[in-house]
Amino acid sequence: xxxxxxxxxxxxxxxxxSSIFILALITFFIFEEGIPLILKVGPKAxxxxxxxxxxxxxxxxxxxxxxxxxxxxGALLFGIPLGLACTIFLSELVPPSIGTFFRPAIxxxxxxPSVIYGFWGLIVLVPLIRIHLGGPGLSILAGSLVxxxxxxxxxxxxxxxxxxxxxxxxxxxxxxxxxxxxxxxWRVLIPAARSGIVxxxxxGMGRAIGETMAMIMILGxxxxxxxxxxxxxxxxxxxxxxxxxYASGGHRQAxxxxxIVLFFIIMALNTLAIFLSRRRAP
Amino acid sequence: xxxxxxxxxxILLIFPQIVGCQRSKAGITVAGSTSVEPFAELxxxxxxxxxxxxxxxxxxxxxxxxxxxxxxxxxxIGMSSRNLTAAEKKLYAVTIARDxxxxxxxxxxxxxxxxxxxxxxxxxxKITNWKELGxxxxxxxxxxxxxxxxxxESFQKFVMGKEDINLGALVQDSNGAVRQVISSDPNxxxxxSLGLVNEQVKAxxxxxxxxxxxxxYNGKYTFVRPFLFVLSGEPVGEAKSFIDFVLSPQxxxxxxxxxxxxxxxxxx
Numbered sequence: 242x243x244x245x246x247x248x249x250x251x252x253x254x255x256x257x258x259s260s261i262f263i264l265a266l267i268t269f270f271i272f273e274e275g276i277p278l279i280l281k282v283g284p285k286a287x288x289x290x291x292x293x294x295x296x297x298x299x300x301x302x303x304x305x306x307x308x309x310x311x312x313x314x315g316a317l318l319f320g321i322p323l324g325l326a327c328t329i330f331l332s333e334l335v336p337p338s339i340g341t342f343f344r345p346a347i348x349x350x351x352x353x354p355s356v357i358y359g360f361w362g363l364i365v366l367v368p369l370i371r372i373h374l375g376g377p378g379l380s381i382l383a384g385s386l387v388x389x390x391x392x393x394x395x396x397x398x399x400x401x402x403x404x405x406x407x408x409x410x411x412x413x414x415x416x417x418x419x420x421x422x423x424x425x426x427w428r429v430l431i432p433a434a435r436s437g438i439v440x441x442x443x444x445g446m447g448r449a450i451g452e453t454m455a456m457i458m459i460l461g462x463x464x465x466x467x468x469x470x471x472x473x474x475x476x477x478x479x480x481x482x483x484x485x486x487y488a489s490g491g492h493r494q495a496x497x498x499x500x501i502v503l504f505f506i507i508m509a510l511n512t513l514a515i516f517l518s519r520r521r522a523p
Numbered sequence: 524x525x526x527x528x529x530x531x532x533x534i535l536l537i538f539p540q541i542v543g544c545q546r547s548k549a550g551i552t553v554a555g556s557t558s559v560e561p562f563a564e565l566x567x568x569x570x571x572x573x574x575x576x577x578x579x580x581x582x583x584x585x586x587x588x589x590x591x592x593x594x595x596x597x598x599x600i601g602m603s604s605r606n607l608t609a610a611e612k613k614l615y616a617v618t619i620a621r622d623x624x625x626x627x628x629x630x631x632x633x634x635x636x637x638x639x640x641x642x643x644x645x646x647x648x649k650i651t652n653w654k655e656l657g658x659x660x661x662x663x664x665x666x667x668x669x670x671x672x673x674x675x676e677s678f679q680k681f682v683m684g685k686e687d688i689n690l691g692a693l694v695q696d697s698n699g700a701v702r703q704v705i706s707s708d709p710n711x712x713x714x715x716s717l718g719l720v721n722e723q724v725k726a727x728x729x730x731x732x733x734x735x736x737x738x739x740y741n742g743k744y745t746f747v748r749p750f751l752f753v754l755s756g757e758p759v760g761e762a763k764s765f766i767d768f769v770l771s772p773q774x775x776x777x778x779x780x781x782x783x784x785x786x787x788x789x790x791x
Contacts, residue, residue: 294687295670368707377664377708379693462669462694473693483696486557487585487671 268504275498278491287498293464295484295492302499304466308381308474309450309506311467312460315385316392316449321442323389324396325431328438331397332404333426351394359455362387367459376471379461385470387455392445399444403437404430440518447510450503453478477503550578551761555589555602558622558673558716559750562781563602569777570768577761586673590614593753599762601753604673615754619769621784623717623747624677625726625734627702629709634658636728643682645712648689653710665692666701666713674698677748678714718782739784747784 279287282300290301331343362383371378411433415425431438461473462483475483481496481503488496553563560583567579584592589601590611607616626642628634634656637645644650646665654660667688668675679688695701698715705711706723717734720726726734729746738744758766768774775785 292690293670294690363703364707371708376662377693377711379704457696458700462696463691464694465690473691475694483669483694484671486583486696487669487673489585489587489671492671 271497271500271504274494275501278494278498279501281491282495288502291466293480295488295495298491300491300495300498302477302480302502304464305475305477305480305499306502308460308467309476309478311381311470311474312384312388312456312476313446313449315381315470316388317442317446319386319389320392320396320445320449324393324400324441324445325438327393327397328400328404329426329431332401333422333430347394347397350390351398355391355452355455356458358387358391359458362455362459370471374471376469377461377473379459379473380471381460381467381474382470384456384460384474387459388449388452391452391455392448395445395448396438396441399441400434400438403434403441406437407433436517440514443510443514443517447507447514450476450506450510451478453482457482477506550580551599551765552580552582552592552597553600553602553752553765554582554584554592554598555753556586556604556673556750557583558604559602559619562620562750562778562783565777565781566769566774567765569774570765573768574764577764579765585671590753593755596755599754600758600765601751603751603753604748605676606749607751607753611753615756615758617752617754617758617766617770618749618786619752619766620750620775620778620786621739621747622750623734623739623744623784624674624681624714625717625720625746626682626712626714626729627705627720627724627726628712629705630723630725631709632658632725634727635725636731638730639682642727642729643684643686646683646688646692647686648691661710664708664711665689666704666711667692667694668701668714669694669696672696673748674714674716677746681746682714716782717784736784740788750783 278300282290287300287302288306289303290299291303292299292301293304327347331340331347335343363379366383366386367378367380369378370376370380370383374382407430411429412425415429416422420428456476457479460475460479462475462479463473464475464480465472467474477499480499484492485496553567560581564581567581571577571579582598586601586603586605589598590603590607591601592598593601593614601614603616604622607614626637632653634653637656641650641656645656645663646667648665650656650663652660652662665688668678675688693704693711695704695713698719701713701715702719702721702724705713715724717726720734728734729744732738732743734744734746739747752766752769754762770786772787775787779785
């Protein structure tokens with residue numbers, strides 16, 4: 242017996258709607274739990290307060306906002322040059338035989354669970370930093386290095402897509418005008434694919450800000466304003482991750498409120514990425 | 524259309540059965556402190572292997588949540604790693620074991636012994652260098668537990684009193700994570716359950732008293748917290764039989780092996 246197409250359409254619509262419904266439900270609960278606390282503490286004291294001592298009713302997340310950006314900035318400092326170099330190599334310079342091995346390897350990088358990255362960072366990177374650079378080792382530097390690697394697949398895959406999507410005439414034209422291969426890459430192809438590359442970087446940034454497990458293990462989670470890259474820090478996500486186990490009442494609401502801040506940051510980044518990738522290259 | 528209907532019906536048919544299965548194996552629920560949870564799980568497993576018809580569900584959630592669950596009737600037994608507050612005193616509580624907390628440092632540290640007030644000054648951030656305690660000239664890395672942790676609460680009460688733990692302290696979210704950090708950092712100091720102290724870290728003497736079972740029993744080492752089972756009234760039925768088992772010498776021996784301080788001093 243034939244199933245009418247209309248029925249299949251409706252079923253698929255229902256399934257599609259259910260994913261949006263779940264998103265709406267999550268958003269609703271985060272806001273429902275978090276907003277009352279922000280109003281009680283006061284938005285200014287919550288966002289700009291420098292002390293987080295839930296047992297005393299102090300809920301200032303400013304150090305965590307700052308730390309989140311420090312760690313992300315650090316990750317981009319490592320991730321962008323590495324990612325861009327890797328992209329150029331993969332899309333322009335790599336011999337096909339190596340490329341077939343390279344691409345899956347990079348995609349595999351994205352498939353490694355973050356707890357493994359965290360464990361590796363804790364066992365390998367942290368002692369190295371403590372011995373050679375000082376401080377406790379559990380630091381923004383260690384977190385940034387690990388995150389830098391974690392965002393590589395995002396940056397590389399999206400940037401490579403952007404480069405490969407360019408019309409072949411760009412490259413042919415540049416070469417015909419007498420530009421060397423490197424000049425073509427650096428002066429023609431990269432600028433032309435700029436918007437895609439920037440979108441990749443911003444999505445990588447979103448991944449960096451959202452990373453939790455690895456950061457709980459590496460950052461040290463101290464709740465003070467970081468003064469250097471060798472200081473321990475706590476990001477917005479790790480604050481939720483580390484304290485949710487025992488939090489109740491106002492403390493729990495404060496963690497949801499932390500989630501609201503995170504929600505807005507991620508929304509802003511994703512909107513920016515969508516906007517940039519839609520805009521045509523000049 | 525018929526296929527759809529069949530699917531829908533079969534789902535309807537399956538679901539009540541899943542729910543039904545869970546209901547048919549009714550048992551008692553034990554909820555609360557995540558410090559007690561692993562031990563309660565162990566005891567529940569042992570108990571269920573002896574009495575296969577019973578079922579004991581063990582859940583975490585924290586001491587306060589566990590006590591709350593007993594009051595509201597969501598759980599039969601609450602687990603608490605702290606003493607009951609005045610408002611909770613009307614509940615029925617059984618101490619199933621005690622847990623000593625040890626101050627630990629890296630195995631290579633020259634420090635073996637610290638007076639309580641020095642420990643307080645280290646954790647509040649007044650002493651920041653090992654030099655001031657007779658150690659090497661190196662900043663101290665303090666490691667603490669996260670806000671809300673029962674271990675942290677006990678530490679706050681026993682050591683810190685009114686003072687705050689320095690906000691610059693490294694925060695780890697389990698006993699194991701604290702031990703991991705301290706075992707690899709020669710300049711770190713922290714606190715964990717005595718039962719989890721191993722050869723990777725060194726437990727400090729506090730004002731000359733070595734943390735060990737003997738000193739806990741004779742009352743010299745006082746940094747000890749109770750592990751309680753809390754009930755809304757005198758235990759009856761399944762709950763009573765489980766608690767009787769937990770207090771039996773076999774179960775207490777099990778707890779001793781796991782590093783807790785049993786309530787029975789002389790175990791066979």
